[in-house]
Amino acid sequence: xxxxVYLRAVGTALPGSPVTNAMLAERFNMSTTWEQWVDTFIGTxxxxxxxxxxxxxxxxxxxxxxxxxxxxxxxxxxxxPGDVDLMVMGTSSPDQLMPATVNVIADRLGIxxxxxxxxxxxxxGAIQALDVARQMLLTGRHTTALVLGGDITAKHYDPTxxxxxxxxxxxxxxxxxxxxxxxxxxxTEASRGAALIRHIHLRLTGLGRxxxxxxxxxxxxxxxxxxxxxxxxxxxxxxxxxxVMACDTLDQMLAHLDWKKIDLDYLLPPQxxxxxxxxxxxxxxxxxxxxxxxxxxTGNTGNALPFLQLERLLPVAEPGDxxxxxxxxxxxxxxxxxxxxxx
Amino acid sequence: xxxxVYLRAVGTALPGSPVTNAMLAERFNMSTTWEQWVDTFIGTxxxxxxxxxxxxxxxxxxxxxxxxxxxxxxxxxxxxPGDVDLMVMGTSSPDQLMPATVNVIADRLGIxxxxxxxxxxxxxGAIQALDVARQMLLTGRHTTALVLGGDITAKHYDPTxxxxxxxxxxxxxxxxxxxxxxxxxxxTEASRGAALIRHIHLRLTGLGRxxxxxxxxxxxxxxxxxxxxxxxxxxxxxxxxxxVMACDTLDQMLAHLDWKKIDLDYLLPPQxxxxxxxxxxxxxxxxxxxxxxxxxxTGNTGNALPFLQLERLLPVAEPGDxxxxxxxxxxxxxxxxxxxxxx
Numbered sequence: 001x002x003x004x005v006y007l008r009a010v011g012t013a014l015p016g017s018p019v020t021n022a023m024l025a026e027r028f029n030m031s032t033t034w035e036q037w038v039d040t041f042i043g044t045x046x047x048x049x050x051x052x053x054x055x056x057x058x059x060x061x062x063x064x065x066x067x068x069x070x071x072x073x074x075x076x077x078x079x080x081p082g083d084v085d086l087m088v089m090g091t092s093s094p095d096q097l098m099p100a101t102v103n104v105i106a107d108r109l110g111i112x113x114x115x116x117x118x119x120x121x122x123x124x125g126a127i128q129a130l131d132v133a134r135q136m137l138l139t140g141r142h143t144t145a146l147v148l149g150g151d152i153t154a155k156h157y158d159p160t161x162x163x164x165x166x167x168x169x170x171x172x173x174x175x176x177x178x179x180x181x182x183x184x185x186x187x188t189e190a191s192r193g194a195a196l197i198r199h200i201h202l203r204l205t206g207l208g209r210x211x212x213x214x215x216x217x218x219x220x221x222x223x224x225x226x227x228x229x230x231x232x233x234x235x236x237x238x239x240x241x242x243x244v245m246a247c248d249t250l251d252q253m254l255a256h257l258d259w260k261k262i263d264l265d266y267l268l269p270p271q272x273x274x275x276x277x278x279x280x281x282x283x284x285x286x287x288x289x290x291x292x293x294x295x296x297x298t299g300n301t302g303n304a305l306p307f308l309q310l311e312r313l314l315p316v317a318e319p320g321d322x323x324x325x326x327x328x329x330x331x332x333x334x335x336x337x338x339x340x341x342x343x
Numbered sequence: 344x345x346x347x348v349y350l351r352a353v354g355t356a357l358p359g360s361p362v363t364n365a366m367l368a369e370r371f372n373m374s375t376t377w378e379q380w381v382d383t384f385i386g387t388x389x390x391x392x393x394x395x396x397x398x399x400x401x402x403x404x405x406x407x408x409x410x411x412x413x414x415x416x417x418x419x420x421x422x423x424p425g426d427v428d429l430m431v432m433g434t435s436s437p438d439q440l441m442p443a444t445v446n447v448i449a450d451r452l453g454i455x456x457x458x459x460x461x462x463x464x465x466x467x468g469a470i471q472a473l474d475v476a477r478q479m480l481l482t483g484r485h486t487t488a489l490v491l492g493g494d495i496t497a498k499h500y501d502p503t504x505x506x507x508x509x510x511x512x513x514x515x516x517x518x519x520x521x522x523x524x525x526x527x528x529x530x531t532e533a534s535r536g537a538a539l540i541r542h543i544h545l546r547l548t549g550l551g552r553x554x555x556x557x558x559x560x561x562x563x564x565x566x567x568x569x570x571x572x573x574x575x576x577x578x579x580x581x582x583x584x585x586x587v588m589a590c591d592t593l594d595q596m597l598a599h600l601d602w603k604k605i606d607l608d609y610l611l612p613p614q615x616x617x618x619x620x621x622x623x624x625x626x627x628x629x630x631x632x633x634x635x636x637x638x639x640x641t642g643n644t645g646n647a648l649p650f651l652q653l654e655r656l657l658p659v660a661e662p663g664d665x666x667x668x669x670x671x672x673x674x675x676x677x678x679x680x681x682x683x684x685x686x
Binding site: 056091092093094096097098099100103104106107110111112113114115116117118119120121122128131132135136138139141154155156157158159202203204205206207208209211213214215216217218219220221230231331332334 | 461471474501502546574
């Protein structure tokens with residue numbers, strides 16, 4: 001018999017106040033035409049930034065946000081830090097390469113003598129982290145896992161940037177992404193308002209495909225020649241492939257679970273940008289499910305996204321409700337999905 | 344009944360030819376006194392570098408070495424890439440933040456439609472990666488895992504460095520570390536010469552402790568103020584704590600397995616440097632076990648180390664032999680151990 005694994009509670013942390021497109025336009029001397037272009041073609045209205053917009057000074061680290069999100073998740077779950085026997089975190093932007101940020105967060109929470117893992121991951125990282133934690137709960141070795149996912153863009157935020165001089169594709173990078181961390185408590189023991197994890201889908205489909213997203217890092221030796229273009233996106237490939245991959249993921253999940261679209265009460269689709277999410281939701285075509293999205297307000301927060309959506313799901317879902325999370329990572333083209341049934 | 348998980352074969356890849364202390368001394372204008380100081384106080388004679396010593400030009404990426412190591416492991420195991428249904432990699436030095444290097448290696452090997460995870464990890468990363476893969480084999484969801492671990496120091500190699508101007512603690516960084524990747528095939532099916540994994544120990548002990556190793560990274564925004572000191576080690580703390588943690592790990596592993604020191608045929612101790620390994624081995628005090636170390640020849644290759652040791656173990660161990668791997672990560676003070684029994 002398979003051990004049931006429950007998602008007991010969610011907590012999230014977003015830094016500071018929302019940064020509007022108008023604030024970005026003013027800060028980087030962009031026109032109101034540009035601002036309207038962002039509204040129309042990107043569809044992301046606000047995001048939260050871990051740096052001071054004016055100076056680029058860091059105000060929050062990934063560990064800062066992770067600690068807050070974790071405390072909120074633990075509080076909401078009624079779980080003491082000392083009851084956590086496993087931590088798994090997904091991020092593409094660790095505070096440092098060493099120590100792994102998950103271990104710093106453990107220290108701050110007073111969690112010790114546990115296994116703690118940090119995945120180097122992108123938009124499917126939250127689902128990957130949940131999958132690793134769930135598998136370890138399924139073997140019976142652990143009972144209570146704290147799972148985190150998040151990203152901060154601070155190290156790529158250049159306050160001296162001349163946004164006007166960049167081609168549109170690179171201007172977009174500064175608009176799409178936002179900072180944030182989410183956390184959940186997974187446990188083998190049920191609780192009121194918890195969601196049973198029915199299935200996790202993960203599938204690398206990168207064979208022979210050029211990466212859709214590349215993010216570089218530099219070490220002590222530096223590399224001045226490439227600084228400034230550390231983040232590169234293949235928007236055309238993303239626009240073409242991600243909706244198809246999202247549909248494939250939904251189909252595979254439904255087939256595995258023997259569910260039909262009509263069985264879904266909530267759909268939590270990929271969150272690349274407001275416009276992309278709208279397009280994907282239309283393609284997914286699950287009209288009877290309520291869509292839960294956050295990207296218009298938070299921007300694309302990478303590893304945090306599904307947690308931000310789950311935080312909006314749990315308070316409204318009723319016992320027996322079924323929800324499907326779909327997240328697609330364009331880095332090397334990874335599909336992911338999470339199927340939940342409310343307890 | 345627990346599913347048995349076997350380590351079927353090991354493959355490794357070291358870049359180029361060994362770099363001697365004399366070569367480093369000549370390259371960085373250091374004295375012969377310095378060279379003798381390295382021999383005496385560090386005890387690491389050679390290491391392999393992924394960059395050209397003279398120019399700092401990168402010659403091998405982590406994906407290059409990982410691909411080679413993986414092919415060697417798959418060949419040695421008689422496993423076709425298409426039979427791999429899970430990949431897990433540990434590294435502190437991914438080629439890029441996105442895509443994760445494990446996904447690039449999968450592509451090169453022709454592996455697709457699988458789950459692939461990359462851990463952000465240090466000297467316990469090989470054991471962490473083995474643990475994640477083993478847990479996923481234990482749930483029955485997977486049967487054949489390709490597990491990798493490795494690091495390259497290329498992004499921290501500064502050919503313009505004036506080594507003479509640095510304090511000894513920072514000079515040491517360039518001497519201790521070497522580049523390399525190791526890979527193993529884990530499977531639930533036994534094979535001749537395979538090693539049964541009897542136990543994996545992992546324990547974060549960082550509560551209230553300053554990190555012993557910090558490695559920074561920089562993004563598009565750069566950070567000139569800190570470039571050049573991206574890698575920092577607290578050698579005093581490491582020298583004090585690591586031998587104690589290694590002894591604790593051995594004790595906990597033996598207690599869990601109900602083994603005695605006399606039962607161990609092989610000991611694969613931590614590999615920080617030749618001198619440190621010698622000191623730790625003495626403290627571990629398992630006189631009847633044969634020690635298998637590689638650090639004098641390869642340097643500290645981080646996530647690759649246990650694989651380099653296992654590659655030396657498998658050809659010499661006999662059926663029934665018991666071996667214990669111990670690796671300690673000073674980043675945030677993580678204990679790890681792997682107990683094997685030859686099939």
